[in-house]
Structures are given as structure tokens and as C-alpha cells.
Amino acid sequence: MSPVRVLLVDDQELMRQGLRKLLAIEEDIEVVGEAADGEAALEVIGRIRPDVALVDARMPRMDGVELINRLTVEHPSVAAIVLSTFDEDEYVFGALRGGAAGYLLKDCTPDELVSAVVRASRGETVLSSVVAARLVANLRRAPARGTFPGQDLLSARELEVARMVAAGAANREIAARLFITEGTVKNHVSSVLRKLGLRDRTQLALHLTDR
Template identity: 45%
Template sequence: MTIRVLVVDDQAMVRAGFRMLLSDEPGIEVVAEAATGREAVAHAARLHPDVILMDIRMPELDGLEATRRILATDSDARVLILTTFDLDDYVFEALRAGASGFVLKDDPPEQLLAAVRTVASGEALLSPTVTRRVIRHFAGTRHQAPPPGIADLTSRELEVFELITRGLSNAEIGEELFISDTTVKTHVTRLLQKLGLRDRAQAIVLAYQSGLFQHEA
């Protein structure tokens, strides 16, 4: 199955570079480019790409609002935020808007390609650095009431959920709990369904907004 990608960045050279890299990769197709958030929203509505590489700072409509509008009409879309450094001030807003992950513009090509495939598969891409920043951001804030679905989680699903909020991958969770990668995926899928969440990114934000788990940053 071919992964259809929309590249969004206000710099033509950056878009050209991403198009060249992605188009050379088997199983990935760049279906369109956009230079503004408004163009991104229009292309997404018309083409329904699997993954949207979204720059944040753009004219007319920034990447955050473009992400919100795209996901409001297509909940299956996966947005991978492009940042210039990993301490971007927009991390929290992007997560709340529904972004599934973050990629640095100067990351090695293999990392970008892996990120596109990861997000396209329905998983979120959150580095431990980003996860720690989420923890710090919500530490000491007034917590919201946990969603009703929390009561429906099994003890194992709660264990998996807690490890997700630490930024662990499926493989790392499997090693921690001595279960297979397939079993981890099953638990992750079920807990997301019970909580009505799209992916790990939303799960992490929900956990810390609700104060479900206490971790040190």
C-alpha cells in the first residue's frame, strides 16, 4: 500500500528537498505541495493524503490552525509537524490540535522516512524529549476529571498506558512487561478505543491533563 504524502512548507527549496527524498522511496508518493496553511487545508480536503508534513510558521494560516481544520473534517489524517529545533514553543499546541508527531527539518533522511511510515501506520511519534516537556508543562496545573473510559481499562491496559506516557515504544513496553510486540499493539489499540483517542499523542496529553500518572520530568 502506497503512503500518500502532502508536503506543507512556505519555503520552495524545503518542499523540493522533501519531495525529492520521499519520491525516491518505494511505497511513498508525494501527492501535492502547499506553501500556506490555507493551501494545505484545501489540498487535504481534495486529496485525503495519509500523512501531512506540516510546517508551523507560515503566512495566511499557520500550521496549528491548518492542522485543526484538517482533522476537524478528516479524523483519519495524520499530521507530522516539521520543526527547526526540538524545543519548539508550539509543541503543546500542536499536540492539542491533534498532531501525531514531530520531525526536525535537519534530521537524517532515514529518520524522516521512518517517521512518515510510523505515523502512516497509525502510531504517534513522540520522542522522550518531547514527552518530558509535556510532563513539565502539565506538572502543577489544575487537572481535569479523567474520562469515563478510564474505569473500563484492565490492569494490564493501565500498565501499558502508563508506559506510553513515559515515551516508550511498543518494543520497549514489551520488554518492560515481558509480553510480545503483537500483544502490546493489541493493548494499545484497545485502550485507545475505550478512551476514544486517535493515537499515543492524544493519550499522553489526556493522561497529564487528567493527572493520571505522576512522573518526574
């Protein structure tokens, strides 16, 4: 199996060097490039073809949120993970709504970072515990209401399931409330994601509550 190809995007050279040394010892990861800001990243990304981009949130010229929005449109195969000291809502929710595969804080452990890179390359969403807690709290404060793009594509049952996902309900809870099996819930969630063109439950929750 080929190693996960990683691009480091951070305006601090010392941070990039530290990340490169940390990841260099991992057999399953290869750092294929570095960039000091979003514009520089876009200039090299087509040539080095990374699987994952580790992106700082706050950078000159083009910050991490703007870069992630550009990557989602121009390089959708690249999984972007924000790695930042900042956990303000504008960065967290801006990045996730823009299509980020994850959001980690720079006080995470090396093992957490390595695991996040590998998982993101597989299409999983990776969030630090602090960010995950903030996301859930925000979704519970702002339950899905009204209409949203693509709602007309969903069946009545799929819409019920989607709204429960957006409220933070787990599959077991949804199954109990709707008197269906967890397998049926999983099928409905998969169908909703496919119809709306979303990657996972996190994007679905944000899609329904960001009205």
C-alpha cells in the same frame, strides 16, 4: 501495495522542492501535492487525498498547529507530521494535542524522514529524539491528577494503568507494580485508548496531563 501519498505544506518553496526531490526517489512514497500554508492545504486536500501531510509549524495565514487541529476534525484519515526548525513547547505540545502523528526537526536525516512517513501512514507516532525527551520530561513534571474527559468510562484497573502510562511508565514497569502480565497491561491500554477515542500512548499521556 500502493505508495504512501504525501502532501507537502511549507511556506518556503525551496524547502518544498528539496523535500519533493528527496521523496521522489522512494518507491513507497508519492508526493501528490504542495501548499504554502494551512489554508492552501485545506483547499486541495479533499481533491488529492493524501495519506500523510508534512507540515511546517510556523507559516503565514494558518500555522501548522491550527492546520493539524482542522485536519483531525475534517480529514481524520490524514496523518500529519510536523517538520520544523522550531521545537518550542507551544508548537510541540500544541501539535501533539491537536492530533499530530509526529514531530520531527528539519535536521533529521533523509532515512529518518522516509521512515517517519511510512510509519505514520500505518498509524504510528513518530518523534525526533529531542522532542521525545522533552515530552517525557514534561509528563514526569506534570503527573496526571484529578479528573479528565471520559474517566467515568474506565474501570478502576484501567484508570490505574492509564495514570501510569501518563507518568511515562513502560508496560513492563506497570506489570511489575500491579502484579499482572505485560499482555494484560497491553489489553488494558488498548481498551483505554478505544474508550477514550485516542490513537496511542502519546495522546493518552497528553489527555491525562493537560488539565
